Amino acid sequence: MHWSLNLHGVALSDEIFLKDVFSLQIRLFVSWETNSLVVKISQKDNTVDSYKRACNIFSSEYVPLHIWDFSGQTTQIFMNDSINLPNDIPGQLNKEILLELRLHGFSDYMKGRDWRSDEVADKHPSMDSSTYGGSMKMNGSTDYVNPYLTPTNSLQSGTIYRGAGSLGLIGLENLGNTCFMNSAIQCLVHTPELVDYFLGDYRKDINYSNPLGMKGELALAFGELLRKLWAPGAKPVAPRMFKLKLASFAPQFSGYNQHDSQELLAFLLDGLHEDLNRVKCKPYIEAQDVEGRPDEEVAEEYWQNHLARNDSIIVDVCQGQYRSKLVCPVCSKVSVTFDPFMYLSLPLPSTTMRTMTLTVLSTDGTALPCTFTVTVPKSGRLLDLTNALSAACSLRDDETLMLAEVYKCRIFRLLEYPFDSLDLIRDGDRLIAYQLPKGCETSLLVTFIHQQMDMCHNNGEMRLVPQVFGIPLVATLPDVCNGSDIRNAFLKVLNPYLMSPGDVLNIFYDDFANEDSNAATTTATTIMDNDADSDRESRDEANSDTDFQFYLPDAKEAIKNTLIEMNEPIVVSGLPKRLEVLVLWSDNMTKKYDTCLLNTLPEVFKPQFFVRKPEESVSLYKCLKAFMKEEPLGPEDMWYCPICKKPQQASKKLDLWRLPEILVIHLKRFSYSNLFKNKLETFVDFPIYGLDFSPYISHRNSQLSCQYMLYAISNHYGGMGGGHYTAFVHLGNGLWYEFDDEKVLPVGQERIRTSAAYVLFYRRVPDI
Ligand SMILES: [Zn+2]
Numbered sequence: 010m011h012w013s014l015n016l017h018g019v020a021l022s023d024e025i026f027l028k029d030v031f032s033l034q035i036r037l038f039v040s041w042e043t044n045s046l047v048v049k050i051s052q053k054d055n056t057v058d059s060y061k062r063a064c065n066i067f068s069s070e071y072v073p074l075h076i077w078d079f080s081g082q083t084t085q086i087f088m089n090d091s092i093n094l095p096n097d098i099p100g101q102l103n104k105e106i107l108l109e110l111r112l113h114g115f116s117d118y119m120k121g122r123d124w125r126s127d128e129v130a131d132k133h134p135s136m137d138s139s140t141y142g143g144s145m146k147m148n149g150s151t152d153y154v155n156p157y158l159t160p161t162n163s164l165q166s167g168t169i170y171r172g173a174g175s176l177g178l179i180g181l182e183n184l185g186n187t188c189f190m191n192s193a194i195q196c197l198v199h200t201p202e203l204v205d206y207f208l209g210d211y212r213k214d215i216n217y218s219n220p221l222g223m224k225g226e227l228a229l230a231f232g233e234l235l236r237k238l239w240a241p242g243a244k245p246v247a248p249r250m251f252k253l254k255l256a257s258f259a260p261q262f263s264g265y266n267q268h269d270s271q272e273l274l275a276f277l278l279d280g281l282h283e284d285l286n287r288v289k290c291k292p293y294i295e296a297q298d299v300e301g302r303p304d305e306e307v308a309e310e311y312w313q314n315h316l317a318r319n320d321s322i323i324v325d326v327c328q329g330q331y332r333s334k335l336v337c338p339v340c341s342k343v344s345v346t347f348d349p350f351m352y353l354s355l356p357l358p359s360t361t362m363r364t365m366t367l368t369v370l371s372t373d374g375t376a377l378p379c380t381f382t383v384t385v386p387k388s389g390r391l392l393d394l395t396n397a398l399s400a401a402c403s404l405r406d407d408e409t410l411m412l413a414e415v416y417k418c419r420i421f422r423l424l425e426y427p428f429d430s431l432d433l434i435r436d437g438d439r440l441i442a443y444q445l446p447k448g449c450e451t452s453l454l455v456t457f458i459h460q461q462m463d464m465c466h467n468n469g470e471m472r473l474v475p476q477v478f479g480i481p482l483v484a485t486l487p488d489v490c491n492g493s494d495i496r497n498a499f500l501k502v503l504n505p506y507l508m509s510p511g512d513v514l515n516i517f518y519d520d521f522a523n524e525d526s527n528a529a530t531t532t533a534t535t536i537m538d539n540d541a542d543s544d545r546e547s548r549d550e551a552n553s554d555t556d557f558q559f560y561l562p563d564a565k566e567a568i569k570n571t572l573i574e575m576n577e578p579i580v581v582s583g584l585p586k587r588l589e590v591l592v593l594w595s596d597n598m599t600k601k602y603d604t605c606l607l608n609t610l611p612e613v614f615k616p617q618f619f620v621r622k623p624e625e626s627v628s629l630y631k632c633l634k635a636f637m638k639e640e641p642l643g644p645e646d647m648w649y650c651p652i653c654k655k656p657q658q659a660s661k662k663l664d665l666w667r668l669p670e671i672l673v674i675h676l677k678r679f680s681y682s683n684l685f686k687n688k689l690e691t692f693v694d695f696p697i698y699g700l701d702f703s704p705y706i707s708h709r710n711s712q713l714s715c716q717y718m719l720y721a722i723s724n725h726y727g728g729m730g731g732g733h734y735t736a737f738v739h740l741g742n743g744l745w746y747e748f749d750d751e752k753v754l755p756v757g758q759e760r761i762r763t764s765a766a767y768v769l770f771y772r773r774v775p776d777i
Pocket residue numbers: 337338339340341342650651652653654657
């Protein structure tokens with residue numbers, strides 16, 4: 010194995026080692042990229058003296074130094090040809106190992122390789138973990154996890170180390186609705202580049218004079234928090250100071266309301282950038298004319314101008330650049346700008362479609378209610394819904410659908426206008442599509458509302474009161490009819506709900522045995538038979554309390570409804586000819602018919618959390634395409650065209666130009682249209698490894714890879730306002746952990762891709 014580390018480290022004197030300083034970490038900088046090596050000094054509590062000494066070392070200016078390991082084993086790792094041992098350190102000490110080496114740099118991520126134990130064991134039998142961990146003692150503590158330092162071949166730039174252990178597994182206390190903050194923090198503090206940075210001497214970058222920042226307070230609070238979360242063996246941390254500083258930077262986060270983890274991330278990254286901006290005096294840069302120059306040149310100029318004013322770890326790690334192209338629809342003037350970004354907000358293309366569930370009811374008594382779910386354009390019209398539904402329920406050519414919203418067992422409104430927007434239908438609505446014969450516009454449309462007597466509190470006493478139940482049934486009748494026509498029509502549409510004779514006979518074997526068997530074997534047509542009218546009239550009178558009674562509702566007072574007499578004509582005046590009829594069910598009738606079937610009516614769309622539906626799945630690449638799709642600006646977002654000299658509804662196209670090391674991807678699950686905040690539960694199919702941006706980047710401006718690997722997810726569970734945030738974080742070797750406020754638990758990699766994924770954190774890996 011070839012060791013080619015070029016270290017800028019810290020020399021430690023033997024005195025410090027012998028006295029020891031347990032809770033201090035000494036940082037070694039590895040020259041390539043931003044990996045870091047952390048050396049912990051073990052044994053006994055720190056004395057004030059050694060603590061001070063270590064502080065001196067920490068605060069010393071970085072000069073190239075060397076690491077010295079008393080075991081003699083680590084040394085061989087770091088000793089390359091240029092290492093000279095300081096004279097005052099003896100070359101050999103006793104075998105007690107005083108050093109723990111731990112890498113915070115997650116190098117395997119960086120290089121896109123996971124270290125495998127067998128590899129090391131084979132090649133370096135002397136360097137397995139027991140060699141190090143076994144002989145290391147820290148305060149005699151048993152909860153201490155064996156540390157080890159493991160080398161593995163790198164692809165190009167030397168040697169990769171990775172550490173394993175339980176560092177970085179500390180939860181955050183919930184201070185009251187602060188899970189949104191905890192989730193975002195855990196994702197950030199597990200971003201290797203930021204870990205390296207904030208465990209190091211980040212204070213030297215603090216910009217105390219930047220009016221856009223917090224004079225370093227936010228960065229310091231974040232740095233302190235990160236260090237606490239990476240300290241060994243600590244208990245859950247209450248991020249109070251951090252929250253306080255954050256709230257003074259972004260006052261909307263004061264108080265204890267639930268917020269959006271993405272919104273917090275955006276503010277936090279921005280605040281950290283301002284606090285850590287190494288540019289103390291921003292140069293004024295005059296915009297150059299971009300007309301006629303190649304995009305590559307302009308993009309580079311924009312980027313250099315940006316860097317001249319913005320130089321921080323956040324820029325180094327999180328910022329990319331995209332091209333934004335506006336085209337005037339009138340004069341075709343093209344405007345191109347190249348803007349930096351800290352994260353990508355991707356739309357979920359399924360927002361363009363919507364699934365709707367409706368119940369189709371026959372009006373001729375031939376079928377039971379049937380529920381259909383159809384997918385329609387979200388911005389579609391009622392016509393789109395009826396067309397989709399007609400196909401789904403195999404509507405015949407001589408039939409048509411009448412859509413109605415049902416509320417409290419009544420038809421609340423009819424959806425009659427084909428060009429009405431589907432926005433008028435909310436997910437929580439309950440819709441019925443009545444199957445009607447075509448050309449029934451001139452017929453009388455009768456809606457039957459079911460009622461049954463129920464014991465109710467009424468003015469302090471219990472009494473029987475008619476209560477509505479079930480879904481309204483609809484029938485069409487000739488416009489001249491009488492009470493028995495109404496009754497017959499009702500019996501006809503109710504026919505499918507009739508229970509089998511056997512069921513009913515068990516309940517009534519006396520009075521109704523005859524009628525039951527009769528009704529059960531009677532087809533709808535024979536019920537309609539007019540010859541039976543006289544028979545039925547007499548029976549109605551005889552059994553008025555055991556049969557159905559029909560009423561015309563009184564608009565003002567529902568109790569004084571008008572009983573429909575069987576032989577009296579019913580006059581409906583005006584158009585459209587509609588009639589609402591209340592049907593009072595006797596107890597016997599509720600047993601004769603299956604009222605359960607009448608009592609089920611699903612909502613248009615019921616979000617099911619944690620349930621992954623295939624039709625609601627969309628790939629992350631599709632979201633990327635939707636992000637880059639050319640779209641007209643909204644009317645509230647017009648562009649001032651310099652040629653037309655007025656605001657125009659330009660078309661806008663975004664393209665990725667320069668990708669950052671850390672790519673934060675925000676999935677736009679929340680929408681705020683129509684005064685309502687909506688959440689999409691769409692499952693986004695995102696890769697854990699090998700997210701490849703090469704087809705989506707317009708310009709390869711460097712040799713840098715376009716391959717990315719997932720390392721953290723901010724999850725949101727539940728609905729609007731409330732809900733709960735957690736984070737999934739990768740700690741190397743395919744090991745994922747769930748950070749749920751103070752709880753930290755391992756989670757299988759196969760379980761991390763859910764429809765709760767809200768913000769995805771990817772990092773660049775080398776091309777394979
Ligand atoms: Zn124009």
